Amino acid sequence: MNVQDELILDAQATDVLFLEARTANSWADGEISEQTLQAIYALTRMAPTAMNTQPLRISWIRSAEARARLVAHMSEGNQAKTLTAPLVAVLSYDTDWHELMPTTAPHAAGMIPTFAANHALRQGMAANNAHIQAGFFIMAARAAGLAAGPMGGFDASGIDAEFNSGTQRKAFLVVNLGRPNGIVDRDRLHRLEFDAATQTL
Numbered sequence: 487m488n489v490q491d492e493l494i495l496d497a498q499a500t501d502v503l504f505l506e507a508r509t510a511n512s513w514a515d516g517e518i519s520e521q522t523l524q525a526i527y528a529l530t531r532m533a534p535t536a537m538n539t540q541p542l543r544i545s546w547i548r549s550a551e552a553r554a555r556l557v558a559h560m561s562e563g564n565q566a567k568t569l570t571a572p573l574v575a576v577l578s579y580d581t582d583w584h585e586l587m588p589t590t591a592p593h594a595a596g597m598i599p600t601f602a603a604n605h606a607l608r609q610g611m612a613a614n615n616a617h618i619q620a621g622f623f624i625m626a627a628r629a630a631g632l633a634a635g636p637m638g639g640f641d642a643s644g645i646d647a648e649f650n651s652g653t654q655r656k657a658f659l660v661v662n663l664g665r666p667n668g669i670v671d672r673d674r675l676h677r678l679e680f681d682a683a684t685q686t687l
């Protein structure tokens with residue numbers, strides 16, 4: 487089976503989005519414009535979410551002052567690259583997503599009281615759906631010509647105290663962003679084969 491033969495994307499798009507894209511730990515110099523961030527979000531927000539609830543919230547860390555506050559909460563192995571990335575995004579989910587349902591999910595507005603009364607249900611749905619949005623975020627960054635470095639190694643309560651205080655937002659992923667510099671620090675790790683990861687019933 488030839489993957490490209492089965493796709494409607496052109497080969498360059500397949501490479502940029504999937505086959506050649508790597509998780510980045512260093513980047514070329516160059517600022518990322520506000521317009522690029524807006525384009526990334528314009529694609530990210532098209533991710534499917536349960537009832538269209540869209541729990542993802544993004545903090546763009548641009549200033550040196552905010553960067554220093556963020557880096558202090560990254561695990562040691564993630565600190566240097568988070569300090570040197572051209573831009574960093576903190577991805578959080580909002581457990582109070584139900585408050586926007588009159589706008590995001592008017593078809594399901596009758597369920598607002600059920601969600602309002604059940605924080606655990608909201609939290610589970612927020613985490614699930616925001617992770618789907620995070621996958622779209624990484625792909626959107628690639629589509630904009632950037633290389634993303636997602637990281638889960640950080641003190642989430644520390645980041646929440648810095649950037650999410652007074653809200654019901656919970657940080658779950660920090661993503662370094664910048665233009666690719668062509669440096670590959672290790673070979674691609676093994677990806678599971680079709681038969682190892684799927685079953686046909």
Ligand SMILES: Cc1cc2nc3c(=O)[nH]c(=O)nc-3n(C[C@H](O)[C@H](O)[C@H](O)COP(=O)(O)O)c2cc1C
Nearest residue numbers: 507508509510564635636637638639640659674675
């Ligand atoms: C949810 C998540 C958490 C991750 N956490 C870290 C991290 O804390 N530190 C790090 O260096 N890399 C982290 N990574 C990067 C992964 O190790 C990397 O994406 C994976 O090995 C695939 O690499 P590749 O895209 O170059 O093939 C994380 C990736 C994801 C998706």
